Structure formats: structure tokens, C-alpha cells
Amino acid sequence: MGQEETASSCTRAGLDGDEEQFLPQRVLRHWNRLPRAGLESPTLGMFTPRVAEASVPRVSGGLGSAGERLGLMILKVFSSLGVLVPRWVVGRDEGSQGPRPSPPQPLFALVGRKLSGKAGIDEVMAAAVLTSLSTSPLVLGHPPAAPAPEPGGEVWKEAPTMSSSCSSSSNTSGDWSWDPASDRSTPSTPSPPLSSHPDGTHFVFGEPVPRKRKNSTKVMFKCLWKSCGKVLSSSSGMQKHIRTAHLGRKADLEQSDGEEDFYYTELDVDVESLTDGLSSLTPVSPTSSVPPAFPGPEAQGPVPPVPLPTPAPPPPKPPAVPRRPRGEAKKCRKVYGMENRELWCTACRWKKACQRFLD
DNA sequence: CCTGCCGGGAC
């Protein structure tokens, strides 16, 4: 069947599923094609794409038509990447009610300060915005529901909303869009400053990252293929690995179409940690690793000491986990009967909690 | 007794 067609259409309409994690390399590729005017390269691993909406850049800061062209450029770049520009990038909402939570200072202002107007500046600006985005917050967003059109601002549906073939398996893990409401509800989300810091450091989620690589770090290449995670020290080696191990191609393929690039990413590896093994290489995912904001009573305050269990007497059973109450729903056994055991969900077949008919 | 599923063992 048209597996590749489906994949490519998903890529165009927006990344989904497994494809999501491959974005950083794509961003980098675009980055590499742009004139960069001495700008830093984008920080990898900061993109978790999800197409939800696009909005037209409304230029703030009096950039005028240059800013508009920049906006179009950015959207062009992002649309070709299959990524949409989150709302805060384009600096909307200046007239809306209430102060915006934090980060969304329009990037245009930043870019406008950095660069003077010249022919061809659009691409440079777009590159700069890529840089800025690469250090921008990744906001866990709402599901790709209909975005509320911005009154007074043009709303640009650049990329189509995700096609049905792509959205069917949509989940919330990679949603990527600005949602002021949800942002307000997550006060613990660090409000990252925009790309450049006066002292020349990049901030990634509040963590200052040295602009220059330290001597103790080494660039490694991590395979992003599902459940692979292989780390190699050379990109060519990684490409070879992906070609042979995952793409089923010949290792000595003289000319590759570059597809391998989608399946690995760079890592800055602390050399010292290498001596402890590579197990700690898993890149910190800005989305998944952020603990849910539980402003509970013990959220602040001193960290409780390690709960040392009282020296337990030998035959004592830990208090049993409370059995989950029996649900109302009929489970596979009941629905299909013992004679149709092959129709049961796996869990039911294993006498585990039913996965098909959840309570 | 029937049902759901926890805990644990085999592979």
C-alpha cells in the first residue's frame, strides 16, 4: 500500500507519532541551508512538533513590512518543516485581556534588534528565529482542537490541520502549541527567556547552557529509532547504522538520500559521564520529563528524608495494594466467553486487568 | 459458582 505516501503526507501535514522525535535533525538541516550571519546553531532536541494551528505573524515592535516578510518566511520555513509557529512566537495578543504568563515576548522584537534591514534579510531573520525557537519553551498544549481565531489579527491557516490519516492516532504527548490557559495552569513551567542572554549563555528551560561546548563534552549521535537508542560517536557511523539496521539498505550505499538524518540526533555528552557508561545518555525530554505541577502542600519546603522503612520483622508482608474495585464493565471473558478466548484482549488472556473494556 | 485480576513463575 502507499505506506510511503502516507508517511510523506503526514510529514507535510504535520508530524505525528514516531515521526515526531525526528524533528530536531530536520530543523538542523534547514538551519544549515540558511545564511546565518554569525548566529549560533539551534539547540537540538528542543522541538516536539505537533501541528495544531498556525497564525499569522503580527509584527510588533514597529518592524513594518520587513517584519511581515519575516513572518511569512518563518511560516514558510516551519511549514516546510511540518511545524507550526506557536502563537507566542508571533507576538499576538497584545490587546487581549490580562497579562500573558511569561515567556511570550515576541521574537520579532528580538530579531529586529539583532539585525539591520538588508536585502535577503528575511532568511537571516528566519534563521534567527529558528535559533530563538530552539531555545524557546516547549509548551504542552491542548489537543489540536480548533484554535480560537484572534480578533483583530489575521489568522493564517498555513498548514492544513492534520489530515485524518495522520490524526487518527493523535495523542497528547507531543502537542506543541501555545495555550495561554494551560500555561496559566502550570505555574511551575519555567518561563524561559528568549534566545540570547546578555552574558552569552543560552537558556534552555531555565538552565543556563554554556554557549561554547566545554572541553569535557563530546558530540555523540543518538539513534532515535524506536527502542534502539544506539549512541555512536560519528555521524557517518550513525547513518550507516540507520541505513543498515533500520532502513534495510546497504551499508555502502554511495549516495544516500539523507533519510538517515531524520532518525538520529546529536547529543552533547559529558565525557566524564561516559566513563560511567552510556545509560545516562537519554536526552532529557522537555515535555515528558517535566513533572506534573502538583502544588501540593509538600511541593515546597525541605525535601523529606529518604523514607527509611522501620526495621521490619522478618515474616511481615507489606500492606497489600488495595485491590481495584470491580468495575461495571463487562470484560473480555464475559463478552466473548470462554469459547472465544482468542478474541480476548491480551491482558484478559493472561488473567490481567482488562485493557479493552476499561472501567 | 462466576468473574476479574494480583502475584508470581516459566521461558
Place this chain on the structure above:
DNA sequence: GTCCCGGCAGG
């Protein structure tokens, strides 16, 4: 990791 089953608890 998958797969299986003894046995327990609730109905």
C-alpha cells in the same frame, strides 16, 4: 520482555 496460571476477593 511475553506468556501462563494459582489463588484470592467480590458479587
